[in-house]
Amino acid sequence: MTDDLLQPIFPEWPAPARVHSLVTTRVGGVSRGPYASLNLGEHVGDDPRCVAENRRRLRRWLPAEPHWLRQVHGTTVALLDRAAAPSAAPGMKAGDEPQVADAAVTRTAGVVCAVQVADCLPVLLCDRDGTVVGVAHAGWRGLAAGVIERTVAAMGTDPARLMAWLGPAIGPDSFxxxxxxxxxxxxxxxxxxxxxxxxxxxxxxxxxxxxxxQRLEACGVRAVYAEQACTFSEPQRFYSYRRDRITGRMAALVWLA
Known part of the structure; x- marks a missing residue:
């Protein structure tokens, strides 16, 4: 625990003890205006110093710097281990860029997989034995193109042994x-x-x-849990690109202890 004012969501799913995860809300940071307050996106026009402080506050809840991705609403899955240097981490060389991907998978303890969202659906995945975790950024484009299928395949285990948790996204009454x-x-x-x-x-x-x-079921993933909080209809709690256009980004993160 920390003394920060972050109000993350902790997924309610029967994940093994080794699996840890959370989704940030917009609460607990220093950004102002349309980005208030815990904006974690460097690419949305916010003051970089505010984003850095927000990421520092988030880091206190995590075992390591998250592996931030450059998301393009595609289906590429980043396979992460300790050799893959986290973007924006201390010591990162000038000119280094985050990996272009919309999902991440790891079998390595202490490696934090992350995607950023602001209406798109974050999908967390783990196996029942606590040996592999993943996260996918599933907006409609990526979802239609197969980002969930690609992520499930990248986890390299029997889909029947996987479980999924669907985080806050734009709801069916608003999209x-x-x-x-x-x-x-x-x-x-x-x-x-x-x-x-x-x-x-x-x-x-x-x-x-x-x-x-439907996509998870077609892949063979039957154990699916969901938050089903609508980002569009809760402006005090969530960023929403569809609602505000100029806005911040939240993060969904998962890792193995």
Whole structure:
């Protein structure tokens, strides 16, 4: 524990004792304006000194510096061990860039996998034996393209031995999308239609949680738990890109002790 004012969410799932995880909220940092207060994103226009202090406060809850990624709404999975130097860590060489990926997996104790979110769905994964953990950044583009499938495959174990936890994201009553988004999922699986409700304006309300559950189930991951807190509808607690456009980023993190 620390004396910081961070108010992270601790996943409620029956993970093994070696598995540790948390998701930050926007509470407990020093950023101001649209980034108030615990913005962890260096790429959103916030004062870099504030981001550095926010990351320092988060670091006090963790066993090591997180492995920050450069996320592009893709499906690349970073396979992390101690040899992969964390970005923004002390001693990082000038010009070094975070790895381009939207998910991370590790079997190494003390290595902190992380993704940043502000409406997109963070998906945490672990096996029942506590030997491997992973996290995926599942916005609709990555989800439709297969980021969950790629992450499950990268964990290298029987999917039936895995469990997943779905963190806070934009909720099914707030995520309005067009035909293009719906069709991107229907091309993959017809039952994705159940995750879209029609609106009078010709748009659809999309349920990221249901879409993620469908993808996990298709992979063989049956044990799925969820927070289901809507980032869009809780502005005091969460950042939301869809709601505010200019905003900060939260982080979902998982590691092995």
């Amino acid at each position: 309005e999308v067009g035909d293009d988004v719906r069709e991107a999922f229907l091309r993959h699986e017809a039952r994705a239609a159940f995750a879209f409700l029609p609106r009078d304006n010709g748009k659809w309300l999309a349920n990221l949680y249901l879409l993620a559950r």
